[in-house]
Amino acid sequence: MFTIEERDRLRERLLARAEADDHVVGAAFTGSLAAGEGDRWSDTDLVLAVRGDLPQTLERWTGWLYDDLGARHHWDLRVGAAVVRVFLLPDWLEIDLTFAPEAEFGPRGPRWRTVFGRPRPLEPFPAPDGDTLVGLLWHHALHARVCLERARWWQAEHWISALRDHVITLACLRHGHPAAYAKGAHLLPGDLSTALEPTLVRSLTATELQRALAATVGVVTAELHRSRPELALRLAPMLDELVNTAPGKSC
Template sequence: MFTVEERDRLRERLLARAEADGSIVGAAFTGSYAVGEGDRWSDTDLVLAVRGDLTPTLERWTGWLYDDLGARHHWDLRVGAGVIRVFLLPGWLEIDLTFAPETEFGPRGPQWRTVFGRSRPLEPFTPPDGDTLVGLLWHHALHARVCVERARWWQAEHWISALREHVITLACLRLGHPAAHAKGAHLLPDDLSTALETTLVRSLTAAELHRALSATVGVVTAELERFRPELATRLAPLFAELTNTPPAKYR
Protein backbone atom coordinates (compact mmCIF):
# COMPACT_ATOMS: atom_id res chain seq x y z
CA MET A 1 0.00 0.00 0.00
CA PHE A 2 1.03 3.59 -0.62
CA THR A 3 2.64 5.70 2.09
CA VAL A 4 1.44 9.15 3.13
CA GLU A 5 4.67 10.59 1.74
CA GLU A 6 4.08 8.98 -1.67
CA ARG A 7 0.56 10.33 -1.80
CA ASP A 8 1.67 13.84 -0.80
CA ARG A 9 4.41 13.88 -3.42
CA LEU A 10 1.87 12.79 -6.01
CA ARG A 11 -0.42 15.70 -5.07
CA GLU A 12 2.47 18.11 -5.47
CA ARG A 13 3.25 16.70 -8.93
CA LEU A 14 -0.38 16.98 -10.00
CA LEU A 15 -0.57 20.62 -8.91
CA ALA A 16 2.75 21.49 -10.52
CA ARG A 17 1.61 20.01 -13.82
CA ALA A 18 -1.74 21.80 -13.59
CA GLU A 19 -0.03 25.15 -13.01
CA ALA A 20 2.28 24.55 -15.99
CA ASP A 21 -0.52 23.46 -18.35
CA GLY A 22 -1.78 26.39 -20.40
CA SER A 23 -5.21 24.83 -20.85
CA ILE A 24 -5.76 24.52 -17.08
CA VAL A 25 -7.13 27.74 -15.58
CA GLY A 26 -8.11 26.47 -12.14
CA ALA A 27 -7.55 23.66 -9.67
CA ALA A 28 -9.30 22.67 -6.47
CA PHE A 29 -9.21 19.80 -4.02
CA THR A 30 -12.48 18.14 -3.05
CA GLY A 31 -13.29 15.34 -0.65
CA SER A 32 -12.12 15.01 2.93
CA TYR A 33 -8.65 16.38 2.20
CA ALA A 34 -10.16 19.70 1.10
CA VAL A 35 -11.60 20.37 4.56
CA GLY A 36 -8.78 18.96 6.67
CA GLU A 37 -10.54 15.70 7.49
CA GLY A 38 -8.35 13.34 5.48
CA ASP A 39 -6.48 10.48 7.07
CA ARG A 40 -3.74 8.05 6.16
CA TRP A 41 -6.06 6.27 3.70
CA SER A 42 -7.59 9.26 1.93
CA ASP A 43 -7.37 9.32 -1.85
CA THR A 44 -6.81 12.42 -3.98
CA ASP A 45 -9.76 14.27 -5.51
CA LEU A 46 -8.67 17.12 -7.78
CA VAL A 47 -10.86 19.27 -10.03
CA LEU A 48 -9.21 20.92 -13.03
CA ALA A 49 -10.86 23.83 -14.87
CA VAL A 50 -10.19 23.43 -18.58
CA ARG A 51 -10.37 26.27 -21.08
CA GLY A 52 -11.71 25.12 -24.44
CA ASP A 53 -12.30 21.56 -25.59
CA LEU A 54 -11.83 19.01 -22.80
CA THR A 55 -10.73 16.14 -25.03
CA PRO A 56 -7.12 17.16 -25.85
CA THR A 57 -6.40 17.98 -22.20
CA LEU A 58 -8.03 14.77 -21.01
CA GLU A 59 -6.01 12.67 -23.43
CA ARG A 60 -2.76 14.51 -22.67
CA TRP A 61 -3.14 14.05 -18.93
CA THR A 62 -4.14 10.41 -19.32
CA GLY A 63 -1.00 9.70 -21.33
CA TRP A 64 1.12 11.41 -18.68
CA LEU A 65 -0.43 9.41 -15.85
CA TYR A 66 0.31 6.15 -17.68
CA ASP A 67 3.74 7.04 -19.05
CA ASP A 68 5.20 8.98 -16.11
CA LEU A 69 3.20 7.84 -13.08
CA GLY A 70 2.62 4.21 -14.04
CA ALA A 71 -1.18 4.20 -14.00
CA ARG A 72 -2.62 0.69 -14.23
CA HIS A 73 -6.23 1.42 -15.14
CA HIS A 74 -8.81 4.19 -15.38
CA TRP A 75 -12.54 4.60 -15.79
CA ASP A 76 -14.91 7.56 -16.23
CA LEU A 77 -17.93 9.15 -14.62
CA ARG A 78 -19.83 11.97 -16.29
CA VAL A 79 -20.72 15.00 -14.20
CA GLY A 80 -22.49 17.79 -16.05
CA ALA A 81 -20.35 18.71 -19.04
CA GLY A 82 -17.25 17.39 -17.29
CA VAL A 83 -15.59 14.04 -16.77
CA ILE A 84 -14.29 12.42 -13.59
CA ARG A 85 -11.47 10.13 -14.65
CA VAL A 86 -10.56 7.73 -11.87
CA PHE A 87 -7.01 6.35 -11.99
CA LEU A 88 -5.38 3.44 -10.17
CA LEU A 89 -1.62 3.79 -9.62
CA PRO A 90 0.89 1.37 -8.09
CA GLY A 91 0.57 0.92 -4.37
CA TRP A 92 -3.22 1.34 -4.61
CA LEU A 93 -2.94 5.08 -5.03
CA GLU A 94 -6.28 6.36 -6.33
CA ILE A 95 -6.61 9.69 -8.12
CA ASP A 96 -10.00 11.12 -9.01
CA LEU A 97 -9.36 13.83 -11.60
CA THR A 98 -12.31 15.93 -12.66
CA PHE A 99 -11.86 17.76 -15.96
CA ALA A 100 -14.50 20.49 -15.99
CA PRO A 101 -15.23 23.38 -18.35
CA GLU A 102 -14.18 26.61 -16.67
CA THR A 103 -17.86 27.62 -16.53
CA GLU A 104 -18.50 24.59 -14.29
CA PHE A 105 -15.51 25.06 -11.99
CA GLY A 106 -16.96 25.58 -8.55
CA PRO A 107 -18.16 23.82 -5.41
CA ARG A 108 -21.36 21.77 -5.36
CA GLY A 109 -20.90 20.89 -1.72
CA PRO A 110 -18.90 21.89 1.37
CA GLN A 111 -15.82 19.80 0.54
CA TRP A 112 -13.96 22.21 -1.73
CA ARG A 113 -10.66 24.10 -1.54
CA THR A 114 -9.58 26.25 -4.45
CA VAL A 115 -5.84 26.14 -5.10
CA PHE A 116 -5.80 28.57 -8.02
CA GLY A 117 -8.25 30.02 -10.51
CA ARG A 118 -11.70 31.54 -10.07
CA SER A 119 -14.44 29.25 -8.84
CA ARG A 120 -18.07 29.93 -9.69
CA PRO A 121 -21.22 29.37 -7.66
CA LEU A 122 -22.94 26.19 -8.85
CA GLU A 123 -26.10 24.36 -7.89
CA PRO A 124 -25.38 21.71 -5.23
CA PHE A 125 -25.70 18.04 -6.12
CA THR A 126 -29.26 16.80 -5.79
CA PRO A 127 -29.70 14.65 -2.67
CA PRO A 128 -31.30 11.20 -2.99
CA ASP A 129 -35.04 11.34 -3.53
CA GLY A 130 -37.02 10.06 -0.56
CA ASP A 131 -39.90 8.66 -2.64
CA THR A 132 -37.49 6.76 -4.86
CA LEU A 133 -35.74 5.28 -1.82
CA VAL A 134 -39.05 4.17 -0.32
CA GLY A 135 -39.98 2.59 -3.63
CA LEU A 136 -36.70 0.71 -3.73
CA LEU A 137 -37.30 -0.54 -0.19
CA TRP A 138 -40.60 -2.26 -0.90
CA HIS A 139 -39.38 -3.39 -4.34
CA HIS A 140 -36.27 -5.06 -2.94
CA ALA A 141 -38.16 -6.63 -0.02
CA LEU A 142 -40.67 -8.19 -2.42
CA HIS A 143 -37.98 -9.53 -4.75
CA ALA A 144 -35.96 -10.93 -1.85
CA ARG A 145 -38.96 -12.93 -0.67
CA VAL A 146 -39.71 -14.17 -4.19
CA CYS A 147 -36.12 -15.35 -4.58
CA VAL A 148 -36.32 -17.26 -1.30
CA GLU A 149 -39.46 -19.00 -2.56
CA ARG A 150 -37.65 -19.86 -5.81
CA ALA A 151 -34.62 -21.19 -3.92
CA ARG A 152 -32.39 -18.62 -5.58
CA TRP A 153 -30.24 -18.12 -2.52
CA TRP A 154 -27.55 -15.81 -3.91
CA GLN A 155 -30.11 -13.59 -5.60
CA ALA A 156 -32.09 -13.38 -2.37
CA GLU A 157 -28.94 -12.37 -0.52
CA HIS A 158 -28.29 -9.72 -3.16
CA TRP A 159 -31.72 -8.12 -2.64
CA ILE A 160 -31.47 -8.23 1.15
CA SER A 161 -28.06 -6.55 1.07
CA ALA A 162 -29.33 -3.92 -1.36
CA LEU A 163 -32.33 -3.34 0.91
CA ARG A 164 -29.97 -2.72 3.82
CA GLU A 165 -27.96 -0.22 1.78
CA HIS A 166 -31.08 1.76 0.88
CA VAL A 167 -32.36 1.94 4.43
CA ILE A 168 -28.94 3.25 5.50
CA THR A 169 -29.21 5.91 2.79
CA LEU A 170 -32.72 6.84 3.92
CA ALA A 171 -31.60 7.14 7.55
CA CYS A 172 -28.64 9.32 6.57
CA LEU A 173 -30.94 11.51 4.49
CA ARG A 174 -33.36 11.93 7.40
CA LEU A 175 -30.58 12.80 9.85
CA GLY A 176 -28.72 15.16 7.52
CA HIS A 177 -25.63 12.93 7.21
CA PRO A 178 -23.78 12.29 3.92
CA ALA A 179 -26.05 9.86 2.12
CA ALA A 180 -24.03 8.66 -0.88
CA HIS A 181 -22.04 5.42 -0.69
CA ALA A 182 -22.79 4.99 3.05
CA LYS A 183 -20.44 7.88 3.85
CA GLY A 184 -22.58 8.84 6.83
CA ALA A 185 -23.25 5.31 8.08
CA HIS A 186 -20.70 5.58 10.89
CA LEU A 187 -22.68 8.56 12.24
CA LEU A 188 -25.94 6.67 12.67
CA PRO A 189 -27.29 6.21 16.23
CA ASP A 190 -26.08 3.14 18.09
CA ASP A 191 -29.54 1.60 18.32
CA LEU A 192 -29.95 1.75 14.53
CA SER A 193 -26.46 0.39 13.91
CA THR A 194 -27.15 -2.51 16.29
CA ALA A 195 -30.41 -3.29 14.52
CA LEU A 196 -28.65 -3.24 11.15
CA GLU A 197 -26.20 -5.89 12.35
CA THR A 198 -29.08 -8.35 12.67
CA THR A 199 -29.84 -7.96 8.95
CA LEU A 200 -26.62 -9.62 7.82
CA VAL A 201 -27.12 -12.97 6.06
CA ARG A 202 -25.16 -15.67 7.87
CA SER A 203 -25.82 -18.63 5.57
CA LEU A 204 -27.61 -19.43 2.33
CA THR A 205 -30.60 -21.37 3.60
CA ALA A 206 -34.29 -20.61 3.33
CA ALA A 207 -34.62 -20.25 7.09
CA GLU A 208 -31.68 -17.88 7.45
CA LEU A 209 -32.60 -15.78 4.45
CA HIS A 210 -36.14 -15.44 5.78
CA ARG A 211 -34.77 -14.43 9.18
CA ALA A 212 -32.45 -11.83 7.65
CA LEU A 213 -35.23 -10.48 5.45
CA SER A 214 -37.57 -10.23 8.45
CA ALA A 215 -34.90 -8.38 10.44
CA THR A 216 -34.27 -6.01 7.53
CA VAL A 217 -37.96 -5.32 7.04
CA GLY A 218 -38.16 -4.56 10.76
CA VAL A 219 -35.45 -1.93 10.38
CA VAL A 220 -37.15 -0.59 7.25
CA THR A 221 -40.51 -0.29 9.02
CA ALA A 222 -38.97 1.50 12.00
CA GLU A 223 -37.12 3.92 9.72
CA LEU A 224 -40.25 4.65 7.70
CA GLU A 225 -42.10 5.44 10.92
CA ARG A 226 -39.48 8.13 11.60
CA PHE A 227 -39.28 9.36 8.02
CA ARG A 228 -42.96 9.31 6.95
CA PRO A 229 -45.31 7.87 9.58
CA GLU A 230 -48.41 7.93 7.36
CA LEU A 231 -46.61 5.99 4.64
CA ALA A 232 -45.29 3.50 7.18
CA THR A 233 -48.89 2.84 8.28
CA ARG A 234 -49.97 2.11 4.68
CA LEU A 235 -47.04 -0.20 3.96
CA ALA A 236 -46.86 -2.07 7.28
CA PRO A 237 -49.54 -4.69 6.40
CA LEU A 238 -47.82 -5.42 3.11
CA PHE A 239 -44.43 -5.84 4.76
CA ALA A 240 -46.06 -8.15 7.31
CA GLU A 241 -47.27 -10.40 4.48
CA LEU A 242 -43.66 -10.92 3.41
CA THR A 243 -42.34 -11.83 6.83
CA ASN A 244 -45.13 -13.42 8.87
CA THR A 245 -45.50 -16.51 6.68
CA PRO A 246 -42.50 -18.87 6.43
CA PRO A 247 -41.28 -19.68 2.90
CA ALA A 248 -42.69 -22.81 1.31
CA LYS A 249 -39.19 -24.30 1.27
CA TYR A 250 -39.39 -25.08 4.99
CA ARG A 251 -43.08 -24.88 5.87
Protein backbone atom coordinates in the same frame (compact mmCIF):
# COMPACT_ATOMS: atom_id res chain seq x y z
CA MET B 1 0.28 0.31 0.28
CA PHE B 2 1.26 3.92 -0.30
CA THR B 3 2.74 6.13 2.40
CA ILE B 4 1.49 9.58 3.34
CA GLU B 5 4.71 11.04 1.94
CA GLU B 6 4.17 9.31 -1.43
CA ARG B 7 0.63 10.63 -1.60
CA ASP B 8 1.74 14.17 -0.74
CA ARG B 9 4.46 14.09 -3.41
CA LEU B 10 1.91 12.90 -5.93
CA ARG B 11 -0.40 15.81 -5.09
CA GLU B 12 2.47 18.24 -5.57
CA ARG B 13 3.23 16.76 -9.00
CA LEU B 14 -0.41 16.98 -10.03
CA LEU B 15 -0.63 20.64 -9.02
CA ALA B 16 2.68 21.49 -10.69
CA ARG B 17 1.49 19.96 -13.94
CA ALA B 18 -1.87 21.74 -13.68
CA GLU B 19 -0.16 25.11 -13.19
CA ALA B 20 2.12 24.46 -16.18
CA ASP B 21 -0.74 23.41 -18.49
CA ASP B 22 -2.00 26.37 -20.54
CA HIS B 23 -5.37 24.64 -21.01
CA VAL B 24 -5.94 24.19 -17.25
CA VAL B 25 -7.17 27.48 -15.76
CA GLY B 26 -8.25 26.29 -12.33
CA ALA B 27 -7.69 23.56 -9.78
CA ALA B 28 -9.42 22.64 -6.55
CA PHE B 29 -9.29 19.84 -4.03
CA THR B 30 -12.56 18.20 -3.02
CA GLY B 31 -13.51 15.44 -0.62
CA SER B 32 -11.88 14.83 2.76
CA LEU B 33 -8.72 16.75 1.90
CA ALA B 34 -10.68 19.93 1.19
CA ALA B 35 -12.60 19.57 4.46
CA GLY B 36 -9.50 18.95 6.55
CA GLU B 37 -10.75 15.46 7.42
CA GLY B 38 -8.24 13.34 5.54
CA ASP B 39 -6.43 10.47 7.20
CA ARG B 40 -3.75 7.91 6.40
CA TRP B 41 -5.97 6.22 3.82
CA SER B 42 -7.52 9.20 2.02
CA ASP B 43 -7.28 9.30 -1.75
CA THR B 44 -6.80 12.44 -3.86
CA ASP B 45 -9.78 14.25 -5.41
CA LEU B 46 -8.73 17.07 -7.74
CA VAL B 47 -10.93 19.14 -10.06
CA LEU B 48 -9.34 20.81 -13.10
CA ALA B 49 -10.97 23.65 -15.03
CA VAL B 50 -10.30 23.12 -18.72
CA ARG B 51 -10.34 25.90 -21.29
CA GLY B 52 -10.83 24.72 -24.85
CA ASP B 53 -10.96 21.12 -26.05
CA LEU B 54 -11.74 19.01 -22.96
CA PRO B 55 -11.27 15.55 -24.58
CA GLN B 56 -7.83 16.54 -25.86
CA THR B 57 -6.73 17.71 -22.40
CA LEU B 58 -8.22 14.59 -20.83
CA GLU B 59 -6.27 12.27 -23.12
CA ARG B 60 -3.04 14.25 -22.73
CA TRP B 61 -3.25 13.96 -18.95
CA THR B 62 -4.14 10.28 -19.19
CA GLY B 63 -1.03 9.61 -21.24
CA TRP B 64 1.10 11.42 -18.67
CA LEU B 65 -0.39 9.44 -15.77
CA TYR B 66 0.40 6.16 -17.52
CA ASP B 67 3.81 7.11 -18.92
CA ASP B 68 5.22 9.12 -16.02
CA LEU B 69 3.28 7.95 -12.95
CA GLY B 70 2.79 4.30 -13.92
CA ALA B 71 -1.01 4.23 -13.83
CA ARG B 72 -2.38 0.68 -13.96
CA HIS B 73 -6.03 1.32 -14.87
CA HIS B 74 -8.67 4.02 -15.13
CA TRP B 75 -12.41 4.35 -15.54
CA ASP B 76 -14.81 7.25 -16.10
CA LEU B 77 -17.80 8.74 -14.37
CA ARG B 78 -19.65 11.50 -16.23
CA VAL B 79 -21.18 14.38 -14.28
CA GLY B 80 -22.90 16.76 -16.66
CA ALA B 81 -20.28 18.04 -19.11
CA ALA B 82 -17.46 17.05 -16.75
CA VAL B 83 -15.60 13.74 -16.69
CA VAL B 84 -14.31 12.19 -13.49
CA ARG B 85 -11.45 9.90 -14.50
CA VAL B 86 -10.47 7.59 -11.66
CA PHE B 87 -6.89 6.29 -11.81
CA LEU B 88 -5.20 3.45 -9.96
CA LEU B 89 -1.46 3.92 -9.46
CA PRO B 90 1.14 1.57 -7.97
CA ASP B 91 0.93 0.95 -4.23
CA TRP B 92 -2.87 1.43 -4.42
CA LEU B 93 -2.73 5.19 -4.84
CA GLU B 94 -6.10 6.37 -6.14
CA ILE B 95 -6.57 9.67 -7.94
CA ASP B 96 -10.01 11.01 -8.83
CA LEU B 97 -9.35 13.67 -11.47
CA THR B 98 -12.34 15.71 -12.61
CA PHE B 99 -11.93 17.49 -15.93
CA ALA B 100 -14.57 20.22 -16.06
CA PRO B 101 -15.26 22.88 -18.67
CA GLU B 102 -14.24 26.29 -17.39
CA ALA B 103 -17.88 27.34 -17.06
CA GLU B 104 -18.61 24.36 -14.77
CA PHE B 105 -15.64 24.78 -12.43
CA GLY B 106 -17.09 25.42 -9.01
CA PRO B 107 -18.25 23.80 -5.77
CA ARG B 108 -21.45 21.76 -5.63
CA GLY B 109 -21.03 21.07 -1.92
CA PRO B 110 -19.07 22.24 1.12
CA ARG B 111 -16.02 20.07 0.49
CA TRP B 112 -14.12 22.33 -1.89
CA ARG B 113 -10.78 24.14 -1.61
CA THR B 114 -9.66 26.27 -4.54
CA VAL B 115 -5.94 26.13 -5.31
CA PHE B 116 -6.02 28.52 -8.25
CA GLY B 117 -8.53 29.81 -10.78
CA ARG B 118 -11.95 31.39 -10.44
CA PRO B 119 -14.74 29.02 -9.34
CA ARG B 120 -18.24 29.65 -10.64
CA PRO B 121 -21.45 29.45 -8.59
CA LEU B 122 -23.10 26.12 -9.39
CA GLU B 123 -26.22 24.34 -8.18
CA PRO B 124 -25.42 21.75 -5.47
CA PHE B 125 -25.86 18.07 -6.21
CA PRO B 126 -29.35 17.02 -5.17
CA ALA B 127 -29.78 14.77 -2.16
CA PRO B 128 -31.20 11.29 -2.79
CA ASP B 129 -34.95 11.46 -3.31
CA GLY B 130 -36.83 10.12 -0.29
CA ASP B 131 -39.82 8.87 -2.29
CA THR B 132 -37.54 6.93 -4.61
CA LEU B 133 -35.77 5.39 -1.63
CA VAL B 134 -39.07 4.29 -0.11
CA GLY B 135 -40.03 2.77 -3.44
CA LEU B 136 -36.75 0.87 -3.59
CA LEU B 137 -37.34 -0.44 -0.06
CA TRP B 138 -40.62 -2.18 -0.81
CA HIS B 139 -39.42 -3.20 -4.28
CA HIS B 140 -36.29 -4.90 -2.92
CA ALA B 141 -38.17 -6.57 -0.08
CA LEU B 142 -40.70 -8.00 -2.55
CA HIS B 143 -38.03 -9.27 -4.92
CA ALA B 144 -36.05 -10.84 -2.08
CA ARG B 145 -39.16 -12.79 -1.08
CA VAL B 146 -39.77 -13.85 -4.68
CA CYS B 147 -36.18 -15.12 -4.92
CA LEU B 148 -36.70 -17.16 -1.76
CA GLU B 149 -39.77 -18.73 -3.33
CA ARG B 150 -37.74 -19.57 -6.43
CA ALA B 151 -34.78 -20.92 -4.40
CA ARG B 152 -32.44 -18.35 -5.96
CA TRP B 153 -30.24 -17.90 -2.92
CA TRP B 154 -27.58 -15.61 -4.36
CA GLN B 155 -30.15 -13.30 -5.89
CA ALA B 156 -32.07 -13.22 -2.62
CA GLU B 157 -28.87 -12.20 -0.82
CA HIS B 158 -28.34 -9.45 -3.40
CA TRP B 159 -31.78 -7.92 -2.76
CA ILE B 160 -31.46 -8.19 1.03
CA SER B 161 -28.08 -6.43 1.01
CA ALA B 162 -29.37 -3.73 -1.35
CA LEU B 163 -32.39 -3.26 0.92
CA ARG B 164 -30.08 -2.70 3.88
CA ASP B 165 -28.04 -0.15 1.89
CA HIS B 166 -31.14 1.89 1.06
CA VAL B 167 -32.49 1.95 4.61
CA ILE B 168 -29.08 3.19 5.78
CA THR B 169 -29.31 5.97 3.19
CA LEU B 170 -32.80 6.93 4.35
CA ALA B 171 -31.67 7.02 7.98
CA CYS B 172 -28.64 9.17 7.08
CA LEU B 173 -30.92 11.65 5.32
CA ARG B 174 -33.17 11.85 8.37
CA HIS B 175 -30.21 12.57 10.66
CA GLY B 176 -28.56 15.02 8.29
CA HIS B 177 -25.48 12.81 7.73
CA PRO B 178 -23.72 12.20 4.40
CA ALA B 179 -25.92 9.73 2.54
CA ALA B 180 -23.85 8.57 -0.45
CA TYR B 181 -21.93 5.30 -0.21
CA ALA B 182 -22.83 4.90 3.50
CA LYS B 183 -20.41 7.72 4.36
CA GLY B 184 -22.57 8.73 7.31
CA ALA B 185 -23.40 5.22 8.53
CA HIS B 186 -20.81 5.34 11.33
CA LEU B 187 -22.55 8.47 12.68
CA LEU B 188 -25.95 6.82 13.10
CA PRO B 189 -27.26 6.21 16.65
CA GLY B 190 -25.99 3.10 18.38
CA ASP B 191 -29.43 1.51 18.67
CA LEU B 192 -29.90 1.72 14.90
CA SER B 193 -26.47 0.26 14.22
CA THR B 194 -27.25 -2.58 16.63
CA ALA B 195 -30.55 -3.27 14.86
CA LEU B 196 -28.73 -3.44 11.51
CA GLU B 197 -26.30 -6.15 12.57
CA PRO B 198 -28.81 -9.04 12.34
CA THR B 199 -29.62 -8.00 8.75
CA LEU B 200 -26.31 -9.47 7.58
CA VAL B 201 -26.67 -12.76 5.69
CA ARG B 202 -24.45 -15.39 7.30
CA SER B 203 -25.05 -18.31 4.94
CA LEU B 204 -26.92 -19.16 1.76
CA THR B 205 -29.67 -21.30 3.22
CA ALA B 206 -33.39 -20.73 2.98
CA THR B 207 -33.76 -20.43 6.75
CA GLU B 208 -30.92 -17.93 7.12
CA LEU B 209 -32.06 -15.81 4.19
CA GLN B 210 -35.61 -15.70 5.57
CA ARG B 211 -34.25 -14.64 8.95
CA ALA B 212 -32.08 -11.90 7.45
CA LEU B 213 -34.95 -10.62 5.31
CA ALA B 214 -37.25 -10.45 8.32
CA ALA B 215 -34.59 -8.57 10.32
CA THR B 216 -34.04 -6.12 7.47
CA VAL B 217 -37.73 -5.51 6.96
CA GLY B 218 -38.00 -4.85 10.70
CA VAL B 219 -35.40 -2.08 10.39
CA VAL B 220 -37.15 -0.75 7.28
CA THR B 221 -40.51 -0.60 9.05
CA ALA B 222 -39.02 1.20 12.06
CA GLU B 223 -37.29 3.72 9.82
CA LEU B 224 -40.47 4.37 7.84
CA HIS B 225 -42.33 5.12 11.07
CA ARG B 226 -39.66 7.71 11.90
CA SER B 227 -39.05 9.31 8.53
CA ARG B 228 -42.29 8.73 6.61
CA PRO B 229 -45.02 7.96 9.17
CA GLU B 230 -47.88 8.49 6.70
CA LEU B 231 -46.39 5.93 4.33
CA ALA B 232 -45.58 3.57 7.19
CA LEU B 233 -49.29 3.25 7.97
CA ARG B 234 -49.88 1.93 4.45
CA LEU B 235 -46.73 -0.08 3.88
CA ALA B 236 -45.94 -1.61 7.27
CA PRO B 237 -48.83 -4.14 7.23
CA MET B 238 -47.86 -5.29 3.75
CA LEU B 239 -44.19 -5.63 4.68
CA ASP B 240 -45.18 -7.59 7.77
CA GLU B 241 -47.28 -9.93 5.62
CA LEU B 242 -44.36 -10.35 3.22
CA VAL B 243 -42.01 -11.78 5.84
CA ASN B 244 -44.48 -13.55 8.09
CA THR B 245 -46.21 -15.66 5.45
CA ALA B 246 -44.58 -19.07 5.19
CA PRO B 247 -42.65 -19.79 1.97
CA GLY B 248 -44.79 -21.55 -0.56
CA LYS B 249 -47.91 -19.87 0.78
CA SER B 250 -49.62 -17.05 -1.04
CA CYS B 251 -48.74 -13.55 0.17
